Amino acid sequence: xxxxxxxxxxxxxxxxxxxxxxxxxxxxxxxxxxxxxxxxxxxxxxxxxxxxxxxxxxxxxxxxxxxxxxxxxxxxxxxxxxxxxxxxxxxxxxxxxxxxxxxxxxxxxxxxxxxxxxxxxxxxxxxxxxxxxxxxxxxxxxxxxxxxxxxxxxxxxxxxxxxxxxxxxxxxxxxxxxxxxxxxxxxxxxxxxxxxxxxxxxxxxxxxxxxxxxxxxxxxxxxxxxxxxxxxxxxxxxxxxxxxxxxxxxxxxxxxxxxxxxxxxxxxxxxxxxxxxxxxxxxxxxxxxxxxxxxxxxxxxxxxxxxxxxxxxxxxxxxxxxxxxxxxxxxxxxxxxxxxxxxxxxxxxxxxxxxxxxxxxxxxxxxxxxxxxxxxxxxxxxxxxxxxxxxxxxxxxxxxxxxxxxxxxxxxxxxxxxx
Numbered sequence: 001x002x003x004x005x006x007x008x009x010x011x012x013x014x015x016x017x018x019x020x021x022x023x024x025x026x027x028x029x030x031x032x033x034x035x036x037x038x039x040x041x042x043x044x045x046x047x048x049x050x051x052x053x054x055x056x057x058x059x060x061x062x063x064x065x066x067x068x069x070x071x072x073x074x075x076x077x078x079x080x081x082x083x084x085x086x087x088x089x090x091x092x093x094x095x096x097x098x099x100x101x102x103x104x105x106x107x108x109x110x111x112x113x114x115x116x117x118x119x120x121x122x123x124x125x126x127x128x129x130x131x132x133x134x135x136x137x138x139x140x141x142x143x144x145x146x147x148x149x150x151x152x153x154x155x156x157x158x159x160x161x162x163x164x165x166x167x168x169x170x171x172x173x174x175x176x177x178x179x180x181x182x183x184x185x186x187x188x189x190x191x192x193x194x195x196x197x198x199x200x201x202x203x204x205x206x207x208x209x210x211x212x213x214x215x216x217x218x219x220x221x222x223x224x225x226x227x228x229x230x231x232x233x234x235x236x237x238x239x240x241x242x243x244x245x246x247x248x249x250x251x252x253x254x255x256x257x258x259x260x261x262x263x264x265x266x267x268x269x270x271x272x273x274x275x276x277x278x279x280x281x282x283x284x285x286x287x288x289x290x291x292x293x294x295x296x297x298x299x300x301x302x303x304x305x306x307x308x309x310x311x312x313x314x315x316x317x318x319x320x321x322x323x324x325x326x327x328x329x330x331x332x333x334x335x336x337x338x339x340x341x342x343x344x345x346x347x348x349x350x351x352x353x354x355x356x357x358x359x360x361x362x363x364x365x366x367x368x369x370x371x372x373x374x375x376x377x378x379x380x381x382x383x384x385x386x387x388x389x390x391x392x393x394x395x396x397x398x399x400x401x402x403x404x405x406x407x408x409x410x411x412x413x414x415x416x417x418x419x
Contacts, residue, residue: 001087002112009416018402020047030414037410046330047314048400050415052407054310055290059092061306062289069267074098074117076287080397082415083111085290098285102127107418109134117256118145119285121182123152125159132163144206146174148184153196160202168204171197172254175210175237177230183210190237198246205246207254208238212262219300227262231269242276251278258284264302288393295340295391309389311396313342317384326380328370334399337365340391344372348385362388
């Protein structure tokens with residue numbers, strides 16, 4: 001990645017734009033703040049924070065997992081949209097970074113990411129013109145995008161031809177499934193799209209892929225079998241396209257799938273030996289592993305205790321309007337709720353002591369308030385700090401531009417996001 005672009009993030013000046021950063025820090029650069037390593041207790045609330053040791057643990061755990069199973073990782077950058085974290089993922093051995101939109105790709109390129117999987121269709125002429133320029137400007141750039149229709153292939157070919165792209169854009173055939181997301185619904189459709197890519201001089205067919213995560217909501221046996229059936233069809237498609245001689249301009253074949261919930265099934269079915277004309281690189285696109293969570297992925301991740309929740313939100317008790325209920329000063333604007341509500345973990349008392357919470361639940365979020373209901377012997381007082389874990393990191397990062405990284409109660413880094 002571009003070290004200068006990453007380094008420039010430290011020059012950002014802190015001011016009113018950044019939630020949770022109090023006025024006392026106004027005018028400091030991010031770099032100056034990090035050098036001072038202030039206690040996180042000096043920050044305002046609400047405040048989303050990253051646990052530094054948990055981040056390091058998760059990066060190393062996923063790297064070991066991929067190495068042990070002979071697969072590559074191109075983590076989905078949309079989880080964090082944080083170039084500093086991309087750099088750490090690449091340093092830990094990631095093969096590339098996955099994008100969902102052309103806006104993501106442009107952000108990645110601004111920080112020098114060289115291998116990008118755009119796991120979506122790219123059919124906008126302006127976007128394809130920009131891609132042609134990047135292919136010309138950056139000879140080391142490797143950009144792969146998905147295709148699932150003859151019409152889409154025609155649009156890509158026409159736009160790249162008009163822009164005089166200097167080399168072909170690499171294309172992965174997107175295989176879907178009934179009830180799933182994008183992707184060809186049958187192998188015959190997929191082969192027809194593959195033939196169209198093969199015939200286009202501005203495109204180069206390099207593999208097949210898709211997304212299994214939309215096909216199941218849980219780890220029940222019926223759900224897992226549906227996931228595996230889809231993955232077996234993806235493996236069969238790779239072999240079918242290879243047997244048809246449509247990968248003739250590539251040294252390797254890409255087989256890519258693997259969100260953050262079922263990547264063990266991807267490994268079981270897509271990794272290992274292939275009876276193909278050339279090596280097959282199996283690429284996982286899991287992104288949520290870097291922070292894990294206290295909800296959705298805690299229930300579904302294949303790695304179980306191998307990952308640690310690294311995201312939490314600090315908040316204050318601002319109201320105690322009735323027995324068994326307090327209101328905290330964070331809400332929908334600050335924390336995700338699409339795949340589960342935040343989970344109360346601890347309360348910091350006025351004397352600085354911290355108590356682990358039990359018999360407490362966040363029952364609802366309003367725009368700026370969380371409804372925390374409690375029972376047992378728990379007591380809350382106005383002004384106390386409550387920390388909650390979150391579910392679904394993908395919709396947590398997008399609510400924060402600056403996120404402190406905390407170790408031993410002190411802020412040792414600040415992560416900048418670009419949504």
